[in-house]
Amino acid sequence: MTLDVRMPIGLFFVLVGALLAVYGAVTLHAPGASPTGVPIDLVWGGVLLAFGVVMVLLAQRARRMGV
Amino acid sequence: MTHVAGIDYAVMVLYSAFVLGIGVLLRRSVRTSEDFFLSGRSIPAWVTGLAFLSANLGAQEVIGMGASGAKYGIATSHFYWIGAIPAMVFIGLFMMPFYYGSRARSVPEYLKLRFDEKTRALNAVSFATMTVFSSGISLYAMGKLLHLLLGWSFDASILVAAGVVLAYIFLGGLTSAIYNEVLQFFLIVFGFAPLVFLGLRAVGGWPGLSARLATLATANGYAPGAYTRSWAFMGHAAQNPVGVEWFGLVMGLGFVLSFGYWCTDFLVVQRAMAANSMTAARRTPLIAALPKMLFPFLVIFPGMIALVVTPPASPPATSAQVAPAPGPAVTVTATAAAAPAGVVPPKLDPRTGAPLRDARGRVVLDYDLATPMLLLNFFPAGLLGLGLTALLASFMSGMAGNVTAFNTVWTYDLYQSYLRPGAPDAHYLAMGRIATVAGIAISIAAAYVAASFNNIMDFLQLVFAFVNAPLFATFALGMFWKRATGHGAFAGLVAGTLAAAVHHGLSLPAGASVGVKGGYLGVLATFPSELAQTFWTAIVAWVTCFLVTILVSLVTRPRPEAELGGLVYGLTEKPRDAVAHWYERPVVLAAGVLGLTVLLNVVFF
Numbered sequence: 001m002t003l004d005v006r007m008p009i010g011l012f013f014v015l016v017g018a019l020l021a022v023y024g025a026v027t028l029h030a031p032g033a034s035p036t037g038v039p040i041d042l043v044w045g046g047v048l049l050a051f052g053v054v055m056v057l058l059a060q061r062a063r064r065m066g067v
Numbered sequence: 068m069t070h071v072a073g074i075d076y077a078v079m080v081l082y083s084a085f086v087l088g089i090g091v092l093l094r095r096s097v098r099t100s101e102d103f104f105l106s107g108r109s110i111p112a113w114v115t116g117l118a119f120l121s122a123n124l125g126a127q128e129v130i131g132m133g134a135s136g137a138k139y140g141i142a143t144s145h146f147y148w149i150g151a152i153p154a155m156v157f158i159g160l161f162m163m164p165f166y167y168g169s170r171a172r173s174v175p176e177y178l179k180l181r182f183d184e185k186t187r188a189l190n191a192v193s194f195a196t197m198t199v200f201s202s203g204i205s206l207y208a209m210g211k212l213l214h215l216l217l218g219w220s221f222d223a224s225i226l227v228a229a230g231v232v233l234a235y236i237f238l239g240g241l242t243s244a245i246y247n248e249v250l251q252f253f254l255i256v257f258g259f260a261p262l263v264f265l266g267l268r269a270v271g272g273w274p275g276l277s278a279r280l281a282t283l284a285t286a287n288g289y290a291p292g293a294y295t296r297s298w299a300f301m302g303h304a305a306q307n308p309v310g311v312e313w314f315g316l317v318m319g320l321g322f323v324l325s326f327g328y329w330c331t332d333f334l335v336v337q338r339a340m341a342a343n344s345m346t347a348a349r350r351t352p353l354i355a356a357l358p359k360m361l362f363p364f365l366v367i368f369p370g371m372i373a374l375v376v377t378p379p380a381s382p383p384a385t386s387a388q389v390a391p392a393p394g395p396a397v398t399v400t401a402t403a404a405a406a407p408a409g410v411v412p413p414k415l416d417p418r419t420g421a422p423l424r425d426a427r428g429r430v431v432l433d434y435d436l437a438t439p440m441l442l443l444n445f446f447p448a449g450l451l452g453l454g455l456t457a458l459l460a461s462f463m464s465g466m467a468g469n470v471t472a473f474n475t476v477w478t479y480d481l482y483q484s485y486l487r488p489g490a491p492d493a494h495y496l497a498m499g500r501i502a503t504v505a506g507i508a509i510s511i512a513a514a515y516v517a518a519s520f521n522n523i524m525d526f527l528q529l530v531f532a533f534v535n536a537p538l539f540a541t542f543a544l545g546m547f548w549k550r551a552t553g554h555g556a557f558a559g560l561v562a563g564t565l566a567a568a569v570h571h572g573l574s575l576p577a578g579a580s581v582g583v584k585g586g587y588l589g590v591l592a593t594f595p596s597e598l599a600q601t602f603w604t605a606i607v608a609w610v611t612c613f614l615v616t617i618l619v620s621l622v623t624r625p626r627p628e629a630e631l632g633g634l635v636y637g638l639t640e641k642p643r644d645a646v647a648h649w650y651e652r653p654v655v656l657a658a659g660v661l662g663l664t665v666l667l668n669v670v671f672f
Binding site: 038 | 082088089093269445
């Protein structure tokens with residue numbers, strides 16, 4: 001294989017997670033930003049970001065080990 | 068219309084850029100037709116496993132299962148816990164050694180190796196036709212949904228989505244489709260998980276959801292647990308919202324339809340054939356089964372929640388609006404949508420825009436909008452973009468699955484076999500790319516046919532069901548009975564398909580009119596629901612195919628055993644597991660999968 005699929009997946013979720021988290025933080029107190037009372041953009045953005053980082057690290061680790 | 072903010076568009080654009088980028092990066096690795104059609108048999112099991120699952124995650128899965136969740140409740144989980152997992156375990160343990168070990172490049176090619184040319188041709192033609200039309204139906208559903216919810220142009224929606232899928236398959240072939248399916252899998256999980264969390268939180272968790280659905284069940288004439296218990300009311304068709312009794316469910320869905328799809332459909336089998344070893348190919352459906360058994364929580368729960376949830380006080384963006392096409396737009400604000408039931412809006416008359424009512428005067432709900440409406444009501448800008456992208460991803464992964472299966476069957480089983488045998492490999496690689504363009508073009512045309520003549524597409528789907536239902540009998544006899552012959556298999560398939568058409572033509576679901584729903588040969592039997600009729604039609608088709616194949620095989624000349632090595636159980640050496648740890652062995656994985664599935668059935672019994 002020429003491409004470890006975890007790398008693009010990780011990068012995608014890092015970018016989307018960061019985008020959502022920043023947007024969630026900026027609009028935290030804006031009307032309609034948390035219709036359910038949960039700052040979900042901020043929280044879920046963080047979850048996506050963490051997942052993306054894990055995927056990127058796994059891809060890098062595999063590359064170092066030559067898997 | 069629901070307002071889609073800049074951040075939502077940003078997520079969608081980012082997703083499109085990544086799927087196209089994956090195609091571009093993989094272009095260099097496609098040098099031969101085997102690279103393009105079979106990924107050079109080089110992909111690890113966890114990747115092919117998630118792709119195996121994701122190729123099936125089309126519109127029907129995400130939107131359709133949400134709709135069924137709203138209509139039937141947790142009983143919809145039967146489509147997973149008995150309608151998928153046992154078949155996925157069976158193909159992994161028992162059938163994959165023949166598909167992968169025979170070095171067949173497609174499922175129709177296996178039929179040629181095991182039986183004969185005519186059986187392969189019959190399967191290849193029907194499968195190729197089915198895949199492009201299925202892809203078109205999915206495309207139509209996506210365009211209609213985006214127009215209905217967001218006011219996007221139907222034409223632009225399907226052309227852009229089809230264009231993206233075309234680009235990444237054209238460039239990177241099956242590998243590109245598989246890689247994107249893995250991305251799409253994670254996107255669907257992360258896009259819908261917060262929807263379930265927010266929805267459950269709004270109804271008071273599982274106890275709150277059960278209590279609300281119990282009230283609804285009682286109002287609809289069922290026992291209080293009818294929407295939240297999967298088996299307890301399956302004793303009689305009248306006691307559950309599905310309208311099916313346990314025998315029809317287990318035999319029709321759990322055996323014939325489930326094994327017929329998961330064990331013989333090249334769309335999913337192709338993913339396992341791309342695995343980098345026999346053990347990886349066998350583990351592919353078993354790995355897919357692990358997330359598959361949890362998908363009811365992700366795709367069925369939103370439908371159940373949408374039926375009874377009270378939408379948040381302040382809708383996130385603006386009002387959600389449902390526009391019948393063609394006709395005037397009818398505003399269904401988050402609050403107004405709750406009037407008939409939760410956030411599921413009523414089905415509208417396409418001519419007048421007024422809500423449709425059934426024979427008893429009750430408002431007919433548009434269950435297909437259950438999940439999308441929950442999404443619009445509970446997701447703020449930002450997360451809405453993620454949710455919409457997850458929906459788009461599900462449409463694209465389903466379409467890509469169909470198109471990659473189509474280009475392979477067309478090129479190997481039809482073009483190379485009958486139109487241009489003996490050409491250089493580069494020629495077939497080019498033909499694969501041309502077939503990809505043609506497959507997408509036919510899908511788009513089929514989407515417009517569906518938009519103009521809805522009944523024609525219903526009819527086509529019906530014909531596909533007739534063709535699919537008997538297939539598992541042919542494969543089961545072919546792989547496990549060395550006496551089965553090519554003439555027997557062909558006659559069985561034709562007889563099974565005809566039997567399905569005759570059974571459907573002589574029966575009708577309660578309350579339906581004669582036509583595409585059945586009864587066109589006269590009504591001899593009435594079923595309590597459409598699903599019950601479908602399950603019994605499948606049973607009749609399978610039994611007919613099974614018996615006719617045996618009878619015709621017994622009076623025709625079998626192939627010499629020496630020619631059947633690697634194709635038939637008993638004449639093939641048992642595969643050895645090449646794994647580092649005992650727990651990676653397919654049989655151990657299968658035992659774990661089955662154990663967890665039994666547990667889920669018990670918990671929701």
